[in-house]
Amino acid sequence: MALTTSSTNQSVLDAQLELWHTSLAYIKSMALKCALELRIADAIHSHGGAATLPQILTKITLHPSKIPCLRRLLRVLTTTGVFSAQQHLDGGGEQVVYGLTLASQLLVGPSNLSPMTSAMLHSVTVSPFLGLSAWFQRELPAPSLFEMEHGHTPWDFTPQNPDAGGLSNESMVSDSSFIMNIVVKECGDIFNGVTSLVDVAGGLGGAAQAIATAFPHVACSVLDLPHVVANAPASTNVKYIAGDMFESVPPANSVFLKWILHDWSDDECVKILKNCKKAIPPRHAGGKVIILDMVVGAGLPNQKHKETQVLFDLFMMSINGTERDEQEWEKIIFQAGFSDYKITPVLGVRSIIEVYP
Numbered sequence: 001m002a003l004t005t006s007s008t009n010q011s012v013l014d015a016q017l018e019l020w021h022t023s024l025a026y027i028k029s030m031a032l033k034c035a036l037e038l039r040i041a042d043a044i045h046s047h048g049g050a051a052t053l054p055q056i057l058t059k060i061t062l063h064p065s066k067i068p069c070l071r072r073l074l075r076v077l078t079t080t081g082v083f084s085a086q087q088h089l090d091g092g093g094e095q096v097v098y099g100l101t102l103a104s105q106l107l108v109g110p111s112n113l114s115p116m117t118s119a120m121l122h123s124v125t126v127s128p129f130l131g132l133s134a135w136f137q138r139e140l141p142a143p144s145l146f147e148m149e150h151g152h153t154p155w156d157f158t159p160q161n162p163d164a165g166g167l168s169n170e171s172m173v174s175d176s177s178f179i180m181n182i183v184v185k186e187c188g189d190i191f192n193g194v195t196s197l198v199d200v201a202g203g204l205g206g207a208a209q210a211i212a213t214a215f216p217h218v219a220c221s222v223l224d225l226p227h228v229v230a231n232a233p234a235s236t237n238v239k240y241i242a243g244d245m246f247e248s249v250p251p252a253n254s255v256f257l258k259w260i261l262h263d264w265s266d267d268e269c270v271k272i273l274k275n276c277k278k279a280i281p282p283r284h285a286g287g288k289v290i291i292l293d294m295v296v297g298a299g300l301p302n303q304k305h306k307e308t309q310v311l312f313d314l315f316m317m318s319i320n321g322t323e324r325d326e327q328e329w330e331k332i333i334f335q336a337g338f339s340d341y342k343i344t345p346v347l348g349v350r351s352i353i354e355v356y357p
C-alpha cells in the first residue's frame, strides 16, 4: 500500500471509510427504489404522516418471512434522511414511529415526485453505468453508454418500450409540475410581456400547462415528436404540435426549453437554438428564449449542490448529453447567433437562462 509514513491509524481508517462510503452509495439508491416499489411513503402518509412498523405492514405487501428485514431497510432510509424515526414508549415497551421527512413528503400526495425518482432508479437507467469504463475505452464517435447497453438511443428506445416511455413522460410531467410551481413564484416576471410561448420538446406538456394556468393571457403550445404528441392529454388549454425541433420550431413570441439542451451535444444545441431564434421576433419586439436547465457552479452551491450537479453531468453523459457551466452555455448561445443572456440561479441546482436575439 502506498501510504505516507505520517499517516496515522485513524487517518487510514478514515480513508477506508471514504472508500466504503462511496462504494456502498448505490445501496442508498436501491433502498429508496425499494421503498418506492413497496409504497412505504404512501403507507406512512395514509397513517397521517407517522406510523409504527405494524401500521406500515397493514398497508404494504411483503412476504411474512421478510418482516424482520423491513426494520433494517427502514434503518437505512431513516439514517439517510428519507424517513424520520422517533422512539415512543407505549404499554408494551418502546416502539419506533416512522415519519415523513420533507424529502419523502415530496413522494406522496397529488403530483408528487415519485415518477421522476422511479425513472432515475429504473434498471433501464441504472444498468448502462456498469459499462462506464468499457465506454471510456471506445473511440469517439462511439454509441452512448445507453446505446451500448440497450442497442438504441433513448429517443428510439422509448417508442419501442411503451412502459419505459410512459414512465419517462410521466416522470417529466411530475418534475414539471413541481419545478414550475416554484418558477411561477420565484421568477414569474420572466413571463412579463410574453404573449405566446412554444414549449420545445415539452413532452406531455406539464410545464406548458403550468404556464398557461398561471398566465392565462399567454397562448401556450408544445412541440414534441409525433409518438409523444399522440399521447397528449385531450382537453387542456395547451395546443400540441407534432414535429422535429431539428427541422423547425413553430413561431411564437417566446420559446421555452426545459431540460432539453442538456440532452444534446454542442453542435446539436446550436441547431436547436438557431431554429428557436428563427421562431421568435427580435428582442425589441419581445422575442426571447427561456431555458430551464443546470448551470454547473451557478448560485451559492454547498457540497451537496456541487456533488449533485457533477453527478447529473455523468448521468447525462450516459445519453451523450452534458451539464454545462456558464462558459459552455455562453459558447453555444453566441454560436447560435444570440446577442445576450441572463442567468437566474434560483431553482436549487437548476437555473433559468433568458436568451435574447
Ligand SMILES: C[S@@+](CC[C@H](N)C(=O)[O-])C[C@H]1O[C@@H](n2cnc3c(N)ncnc32)[C@H](O)[C@@H]1O
Pocket: 155, 172, 173, 176, 200, 201, 202, 203, 204, 206, 207, 223, 224, 225, 228, 243, 244, 245, 246, 257, 258, 259, 260, 263
Ligand atoms: C427530457 S424530456 C423533457 C420534456 C419536457 N421538456 C419536460 O421537462 O418536462 C425530452 C423530450 O424531448 C423530446 N424530443 C426528443 N427529440 C426531439 C425532437 N427531435 N423534436 C422534438 N422533441 C424531441 C422527447 O420526446 C421528450 O419529450
